[in-house]
Amino acid sequence: MELFSQLAQGFDAALSLTNLGFCLLGVTLGTLVGVLPGIGPVATIAMLLPATYGQQPLSALIMLAGIYYGAQYGGSTSAILVNLPGESSSVVTCLDGHAMARRGRAGAALGIAALGSFFAGTVATLLIAALAEPLAELALQFGPAEYFSLMVLGLVAAVVLANGSLVKAIAMTVLGLLLGLIGTDVNSGTERYSFGIPELSDGFGFVVVSMGLFGIAEIIHNLEKGIQRNIFTTSVGGIWPTRADFKAAWKPVLRGTFLGSILGVLPGGGAILSSFAAYTIEKKLAKDPSRFGQGAIEGVAAPEAANNAGAQTSFIPLLTLGIPPNAVMALMVGAMMIHGIVPGPQVMTEKPDLFWGLIASMWIGNLMLVLLNLPLIGIWIRLLRVPYQILYPAILVFCCIGIYSVNQSTTEVAFAVGFGLLGYIFIKLRCEPAPLLLGFVLGPLMEENLRRAMLLARGDPTIFVTRGLSLALLLMALALLIILVLPSVRQTREIAFHED
Amino acid sequence: MISRHQPFRRDRLAGLIFAAFGISFAALAAHYPIGTSMRMGPGYFPMLLGVVLTGIGIVIAFSGGRYYDSPTDASDGTSPAPSQRWRPALLISASVLLFAVAIESVGLALATFGVVAVSSLANREAHWPHVLASGAVLSVISVGVFAYGLRLPFRVLPF
Numbered sequence: 001m002e003l004f005s006q007l008a009q010g011f012d013a014a015l016s017l018t019n020l021g022f023c024l025l026g027v028t029l030g031t032l033v034g035v036l037p038g039i040g041p042v043a044t045i046a047m048l049l050p051a052t053y054g055q056q057p058l059s060a061l062i063m064l065a066g067i068y069y070g071a072q073y074g075g076s077t078s079a080i081l082v083n084l085p086g087e088s089s090s091v092v093t094c095l096d097g098h099a100m101a102r103r104g105r106a107g108a109a110l111g112i113a114a115l116g117s118f119f120a121g122t123v124a125t126l127l128i129a130a131l132a133e134p135l136a137e138l139a140l141q142f143g144p145a146e147y148f149s150l151m152v153l154g155l156v157a158a159v160v161l162a163n164g165s166l167v168k169a170i171a172m173t174v175l176g177l178l179l180g181l182i183g184t185d186v187n188s189g190t191e192r193y194s195f196g197i198p199e200l201s202d203g204f205g206f207v208v209v210s211m212g213l214f215g216i217a218e219i220i221h222n223l224e225k226g227i228q229r230n231i232f233t234t235s236v237g238g239i240w241p242t243r244a245d246f247k248a249a250w251k252p253v254l255r256g257t258f259l260g261s262i263l264g265v266l267p268g269g270g271a272i273l274s275s276f277a278a279y280t281i282e283k284k285l286a287k288d289p290s291r292f293g294q295g296a297i298e299g300v301a302a303p304e305a306a307n308n309a310g311a312q313t314s315f316i317p318l319l320t321l322g323i324p325p326n327a328v329m330a331l332m333v334g335a336m337m338i339h340g341i342v343p344g345p346q347v348m349t350e351k352p353d354l355f356w357g358l359i360a361s362m363w364i365g366n367l368m369l370v371l372l373n374l375p376l377i378g379i380w381i382r383l384l385r386v387p388y389q390i391l392y393p394a395i396l397v398f399c400c401i402g403i404y405s406v407n408q409s410t411t412e413v414a415f416a417v418g419f420g421l422l423g424y425i426f427i428k429l430r431c432e433p434a435p436l437l438l439g440f441v442l443g444p445l446m447e448e449n450l451r452r453a454m455l456l457a458r459g460d461p462t463i464f465v466t467r468g469l470s471l472a473l474l475l476m477a478l479a480l481l482i483i484l485v486l487p488s489v490r491q492t493r494e495i496a497f498h499e500d
Numbered sequence: 501m502i503s504r505h506q507p508f509r510r511d512r513l514a515g516l517i518f519a520a521f522g523i524s525f526a527a528l529a530a531h532y533p534i535g536t537s538m539r540m541g542p543g544y545f546p547m548l549l550g551v552v553l554t555g556i557g558i559v560i561a562f563s564g565g566r567y568y569d570s571p572t573d574a575s576d577g578t579s580p581a582p583s584q585r586w587r588p589a590l591l592i593s594a595s596v597l598l599f600a601v602a603i604e605s606v607g608l609a610l611a612t613f614g615v616v617a618v619s620s621l622a623n624r625e626a627h628w629p630h631v632l633a634s635g636a637v638l639s640v641i642s643v644g645v646f647a648y649g650l651r652l653p654f655r656v657l658p659f
Binding site: 050051054165167168170171174175177178181185187188190192193216219220223224389390392393394396397398399400401404405408410411413414416417420421424425426428429430431446447450451454455457458459461 | 514525529533538541542549552553559585592595596604626631635638642646653
């Protein structure tokens with residue numbers, strides 16, 4: 001079997017002592033930021049991006065990937081114990097996970113979340129390995145029209161996932177696209193919206209925008225809300241779930257894994273959409289839906305499996321098509337570029353060690369996470385007690401250093417303050433910043449492909465619906481919109497975001 | 501206290517901000533060559549998006565709060581007096597700007613300390629001995645990790 005020999009090659013690369021070390025570092029950091037509310041994987045990866053200059057490309061990617069899926073594990077811990085989603089993808093876990101904790105069954109909830117995630121991670125890793133090659137071949141048939149439609153699908157998915165009003169999310173996406181166009185136009189060499197500022201001739205840096213919107217703005221918002229003390233007195237109980245728990249949870253874990261794996265592949269999908277969809281389906285399938293929200297173990301098992309599967313399979317579009325499906329993957333593009341790797345279908349053939357090594361490291365990382373999360377749960381619980389007033393100046397310092405270290409530019413640090421204030425205003429106006437960031441990344445790519453497609457079609461816009469693949473992608477975008485306005489999905493979305 | 505009209509006003513403001521961005525981007529795009537739909541110039545796509553954004557902004561502003569989200573919102577329940585509300589925004593911004601000024605003139609160690617000190621002013625319950633201690637500890641950590649560990653070419657000390 002070719003697949004297994006390739007995976008073996010990957011394990012060979014990933015199992016070197018250095019790479020194991022970076023994998024452990026990544027998943028530990030990921031768990032850490034996942035547990036701590038107020039700092040997420042986007043900000044963390046953005047901060048550490050400049051620090052990966054000096055490392056081997058594979059080690060750098062292994063560590064950054066570890067942060068992302070590690071955060072999925074960590075996020076569930078704070079969701080279950082203190083009803084605060086450490087990560088946005090753990091929002092639904094709060095509903096039943098915290099209800100279980102209030103009944104003194106926090107241990108079982110944590111246990112099933114970790115084991116379910118591990119199972120899902122294993123399946124998703126195999127899936128990436130199996131799907132990568134056929135998808136990369138499919139990608140070779142992609143023309144500019146298909147790439148454009150794929151990005152439309154991604155943006156629609158981002159809009160659908162946003163917290164609150166759909167129309168505002170669309171506006172945020174469009175604004176993001178526009179901000180992404182700032183800088184030199186590659187086709188004509190015209191500098192757009194740069195106002196003669198040299199730092200703007202390449203546009204705003206991704207780190208500047210993401211740190212401003214997610215780092216600085218969040219801190220301001222949290223401080224304004226007032227610093228809450230999260231004290232929990234419930235005992236955690238036994239970590240190992242009972243036989244009855246396993247019996248109730250194995251089917252939801254399977255369904256969650258399946259759903260998460262599929263939804264993760266969609267651009268704009270990934271962990272958040274997966275966990276929402278999984279929760280909704282479990283509630284639909286349950287004999288007694290009223291148990292949900294009261295501590296149903298299915299309501300923890302399925303979304304946790306789904307968000308981990310989704311986090312892993314969201315690497316598929318990045319690795320095979322070169323398209324970042326979400327903000328974290330956009331940062332991974334940045335990391336690859338730093339090392340001179342252009343993401344896309346050619347990575348697999350030109351750098352097989354890197355490609356398969358990264359995939360193998362994901363499984364290793366998942367194993368490390370189970371070991372980190374179950375026996376060491378006490379450490380993470382203690383971490384939850386670190387007060388925010390000590391935490392936020394530290395986060396702020398790391399943000400500043402992260403932004404400055406990209407280009408040693410103090411002007412960019414000042415720009416980040418601007419985005420911080422903009423982000424804060426948007427939070428106050430209930431406009432979620434995530435779609436803006438995705439639009440910002442996809443803006444130049446989208447324009448490029450739109451121009452090429454229209455040039456090939458001699459100015460005829462019907463090219464997007466007359467080419468089969470492009471039409472299929474656009475229909476998927478439409479279907480996604482329709483599914484998400486269905487009443488039952490909307491309800492979960494509302495309940496979950498209501499907890500805020 | 502939350503006024504009953506707040507979500508409505510919030511949407512109006514959000515819509516107007518979006519429309520303002522849209523109009524500005526579109527107006528500036530008019531200075532760049534637009535081109536044709538077959539050969540798009542640098543102004544085409546931004547012009548298109550600017551017009552779309554303006555349209556969406558107007559819809560949000562004038563749809564009469566139809567799209568407003570959850571009417572009850574815990575985070576707004578206890579908003580402090582207006583003079584206090586901008587305190588975190590101002591002080592956090594100031595601390596980051598201070599870092600920008602300080603990093604090249606007095607170096608990483610003092611810049612870090614400055615960020616911790618100024619940003620802690622935003623927390624009214626700050627306990628100053630703790631702030632000074634954590635500022636010192638963070639200075640040591642950031643110099644150790646970033647300047648020596650990762651060998652980033654930062655100025656460390658003022659002399």
